[in-house]
Amino acid sequence: MVRPRTSRAKKAPDGFHNIEPTLNSFEDKLKDAQATALSKTGRKSESLWEIFRITHQKSRYVYELYYKKKAISKELYDWLLKHRYCDANLIAKWKKQGYENLCCIKCIQGSENNNGGTCICRVPKATLEKNENIKFKECVNCGCRGCASSD
Structure with a gap:
């Protein structure tokens, strides 16, 4: 009779032990940010900003290591x-021209905060400075202060 496997997870490939401490530190920061986000009062979107930033940093770390x-x-x-x-x-978006500095996927998806289009943080700062009617501080989705590739 064939013995059933007790664990389906494959062993990590060579080189993982070199980057594991950094990835673990990102995971610890993420857990702290999630715990803090649950206890924060105020706008729900603002409590998630730190989670988006840490996820971005972790993904950027892996992207830069490989590419x-x-x-x-x-x-x-x-x-x-x-x-x-x-x-x-x-990471797939970072590989495309014009999205090299994208902060999060939410900022390019059509949502009610973006009026069905791209987020204001994707507009180049030079364009925002010309238009005095727009007072931009931070993206409502993730707290980004501008991730357009031309900045």
Whole structure:
């Protein structure tokens, strides 16, 4: 008789132990931010801003290791995406021209906050400065202060 497997999780690829402490520190920060977000009062969207920032930093860390520094293997990169150590959709957008500095996926999706279009944080700062009617401080979705690639 065939013995059933007790664990379906594959062992992490080579090189994971080198980046694991950094990823664990991001996870610890994320857990703290989630606990803080639950206890905060005020606008719900503002309580989530720190979570978006940490997720962005963690995804940017993995993106730069693979695409910029070439410090991790394709196998490890795919394993990290599969096990959701980073945001695969956000990284996919960073690879496209014009989205290199995108803060979160929410800012390019049509929502009621964006009037069915792109978020104001995606508008280049030079354009915002010309238009005196717009007083932009932070994105309502994630707290970004401008992630347009031309900035």
